[in-house]
């Protein structure tokens with residue numbers, strides 16, 4: 371992905387102010403995490419671009435003292451980020467399995483059938499809606515990236531290439547389309563105008579319809595120091611309390627919530643019209659109560675987070691400096707978006723990490739944005755026999771260590787950077 375000046379969103383406000391909240395429009399005065407200047411984390415570079423200038427933007431998250439939304443300014447418009455998208459959800463077998471079990475569960479729970487309509491927003495390559503088709507439930511996908519939408523259409527999933535919001539919901543209503551179920555998995559965080567998006571959801575939803583939204587839970591981000599999940603393409607970081615406020619602005623209510631292990635700890639929130647007869651479950655009060663107990667309705671809890679981030683950086687660098695002083699060789703495993711936040715914020719380049727490896731062939735021969743660490747096929751680890759392997763997609767550490775257990779043959783150990791730097795010897799690892 372290349373960035374062109376024409377796609378950049380201009381800001382006329384003074385440098386280093388937080389702007390205004392994208393839910394309630396109040397001025398943002400409180401810093402949550404200042405990760406310095408960073409390139410777009412999915413902009414992997416081919417070798418012939420390494421000598422060119424690379425755009426960097428402030429990676430500075432603020433928290434709103436009214437609705438407690440943690441957020442980044444929009445520096446690059448989604449029409450640039452998402453029009454041609456390199457991520458196909460179907461590449462991840464565990465994510466497709468997660469989608470399948472969701473479809474079976476929700477069909478049963480809501481009693482969906484041949485007269486229902488399930489709409490997924492940011493439906494990607496049809497990884498989820500394909501399961502509803504198999505279950506006899508009509509579907510519509512809405513996906514802004516034409517290349518991934520085409521993959522969905524090719525497998526028989528009806529898909530519109532559009533950005534979703536109130537205007538497009540009105541267009542669908544004009545065609546007589548109203549949804550029994552609206553699904554948004556990991557999309558709300560990537561929408562700059564969340565009010566327009568949720569207004570569109572309210573418009574598209576039948577009177578007794580249900581919305582499910584999945585997203586990483588900021589409670590887990592803070593508790594487990596997952597600051598590397600902050601990146602430019604990810605504008606907003608939600609608690610359940612914040613979602614409840616956002617929903618209420620559009621006369622929607624939260625009536626259920628589930629906690630999920632995906633993406634380092636996510637929640638699935640169930641919404642309905644405020645006038646709906648759906649009963650409220652005890653789980654909502656349970657999660658809201660825990661958020662209050664952990665201080666998520668107090669701005670001080672958020673402003674203290676930056677100190678943890680800085681400490682994690684110092685500890686990781688201390689470890690890497692000691693290892694290099696001892697003559698150790700280190701490589702990376704994985705080149706996920708979050709790895710690039712970690713590497714750029716900590717300033718970890720080829721002075722520490724010789725190379726990293728990835729399973730996605732698109733990334734082979736390319737270089738990580740900003741730090742320019744070469745990305746090779748996974749087999750490169752066996753050839754290089756490094757002393758340490760830094761796991762960048764730490765949420766998959768169990769799976770990766772199990773697959774790479776053979777590195778014990780030459781005495782290599784794994785480094786897991788988050789929540790704090792930990793060394794794991796595969797000889798002693800039990801999955």
Ligand SMILES: [Zn+2]
Nearest residue numbers: 391394434437
């Ligand atoms: Zn706000």
